Amino acid sequence: MDQLFHLPISPACRKVRLALGEKGHEVELVEERDWEGRREFLALNPAGEVPVLLEESGRTICGATPIVEFLEDSVPDRPLLPGDAYARAEARRLAEWFDKKFAEEVSLPLIHEKVTKRFMSAVEGGGSPDMAVVRATLYNVRYHLDYISYLMEDRRWLAGEAMSLADITAAAHLSCLDYIGDVPWSQFPQAKEWYVRLKSRPSFRALLADHVPGMPPPRVYANLDF
Amino acid sequence: MDQLFHLPISPACRKVRLALGEKGHEVELVEERDWEGRREFLALNPAGEVPVLLEESGRTICGATPIVEFLEDSVPDRPLLPGDAYARAEARRLAEWFDKKFAEEVSLPLIHEKVTKRFMSAVEGGGSPDMAVVRATLYNVRYHLDYISYLMEDRRWLAGEAMSLADITAAAHLSCLDYIGDVPWSQFPQAKEWYVRLKSRPSFRALLADHVPGMPPPRVYANLDF
Numbered sequence: 083m084d085q086l087f088h089l090p091i092s093p094a095c096r097k098v099r100l101a102l103g104e105k106g107h108e109v110e111l112v113e114e115r116d117w118e119g120r121r122e123f124l125a126l127n128p129a130g131e132v133p134v135l136l137e138e139s140g141r142t143i144c145g146a147t148p149i150v151e152f153l154e155d156s157v158p159d160r161p162l163l164p165g166d167a168y169a170r171a172e173a174r175r176l177a178e179w180f181d182k183k184f185a186e187e188v189s190l191p192l193i194h195e196k197v198t199k200r201f202m203s204a205v206e207g208g209g210s211p212d213m214a215v216v217r218a219t220l221y222n223v224r225y226h227l228d229y230i231s232y233l234m235e236d237r238r239w240l241a242g243e244a245m246s247l248a249d250i251t252a253a254a255h256l257s258c259l260d261y262i263g264d265v266p267w268s269q270f271p272q273a274k275e276w277y278v279r280l281k282s283r284p285s286f287r288a289l290l291a292d293h294v295p296g297m298p299p300p301r302v303y304a305n306l307d308f
Numbered sequence: 309m310d311q312l313f314h315l316p317i318s319p320a321c322r323k324v325r326l327a328l329g330e331k332g333h334e335v336e337l338v339e340e341r342d343w344e345g346r347r348e349f350l351a352l353n354p355a356g357e358v359p360v361l362l363e364e365s366g367r368t369i370c371g372a373t374p375i376v377e378f379l380e381d382s383v384p385d386r387p388l389l390p391g392d393a394y395a396r397a398e399a400r401r402l403a404e405w406f407d408k409k410f411a412e413e414v415s416l417p418l419i420h421e422k423v424t425k426r427f428m429s430a431v432e433g434g435g436s437p438d439m440a441v442v443r444a445t446l447y448n449v450r451y452h453l454d455y456i457s458y459l460m461e462d463r464r465w466l467a468g469e470a471m472s473l474a475d476i477t478a479a480a481h482l483s484c485l486d487y488i489g490d491v492p493w494s495q496f497p498q499a500k501e502w503y504v505r506l507k508s509r510p511s512f513r514a515l516l517a518d519h520v521p522g523m524p525p526p527r528v529y530a531n532l533d534f
């Protein structure tokens with residue numbers, strides 16, 4: 083079976099897991115703490131980062147965007163991108179919004195402070211979270227939930243009428259925050275309704291079963307009624 | 309004519325300009341200092357960032373990856389991605405290497421210190437460059453030139469036998485450094501030979517004619533024999 087080297091609370095890895103789930107492609111998950119710089123892992127991906135898809139054939143595909151686009155190229159049914167070039171550009175624009183803007187302003191600093199630093203040694207940069215950074219991310223997330231709510235006013239999914247790469251990218255980021263327990267869903271009912279629809283999809287099940295040792299998710303994390 | 313809102317010393321914008329050049333798609337360039345947050349520009353791209361392609365029809369495509377993939381979808385001849393799914397993944401892996409790793413370790417901090425801060429007011433964060441940051445980027449760039457040299461040992465272009473998205477992405481980043489005058493080409497002859505080949509392509513001409521007011525490029529910037 084193909085293997086996915088990943089981290090559970092990583093938006094890039096969760097995006098790939100959602101894409102694999104949507105495409106019906108089963109993989110064995112292998113957790114890789116990429117900051118440790120394990121030599122065998124660097125041989126798979128010289129960039130030294132998860133996610134990496136290792137095929138049974140021994141071939142590797144490295145990086146979230148290359149893996150998702152590879153799945154889209156090689157399993158064209160159950161598409162994650164619409165057929166029209168403009169609609170594809172809109173899905174990719176919103177995917178980039180979350181992978182760059184949301185990542186910088188919210189998910190990456192928050193995950194670093196509240197998750198990664200727990201598992202790092204003092205030499206690697208571990209320690210207790212910097213609460214000023216955490217507070218800034220929790221302030222910023224509201225702006226993005228507002229943007230999702232705005233888009234939901236006249237669209238069924240983020241990029242239009244069909245579920246797309248934009249939705250799985252946004253959900254990958256937000257589901258990490260949801261695990262940490264930091265999304266003010268109740269104040270953004272339209273964003274919440276969109277997220278409930280995503281959370282109900284079979285591709286989401288594996289994510290909802292995640293359990294980081296020593297860091298259990300809040301009770302509502304796996305609930306569809308939250 | 310379509311317009312491209314851009315900044316001259318921006319790897320993301322240069323990547324789009326190279327892709328447009330390779331596809332033979334002429335545009336009018338409009339410089340946009342995106343840190344100023346101009347209202348009309350935010351109406352074109354809510355993310356408030358260059359590059360943005362504004363078509364004569366009034367349609368916009370926002371962000372470097374969405375624009376380049378849009379060009380690839382809508383102008384399939386003169387491809388920037390190979391036909392085979394694995395080869396496409398390799399081109400995208402290397403594009404991501406430069407857009408994430410090289411960007412973080414070298415180009416974005418260096419451009420911020422040596423270019424952007426010149427044009428920002430003190431309130432916006434402008435001022436003289438932080439030389440510790442500049443030195444760190446000049447140290448890091450050697451590792452990436454070494455990686456290009458390594459790839460050139462058994463490939464004609466970065467991702468294989470054909471020029472691809474990987475090459476234009478890497479060249480977009482390196483050409484910004486070249487404008488600032490900070491690439492130790494002479495110590496990396498294989499990387500230099502690859503860059504000379506790219507620099508000789510017609511798509512590169514417009515980049516070589518760039519001239520940032522008050523900040524002329526070094527004499528060798530536009531030379532093919534450097």
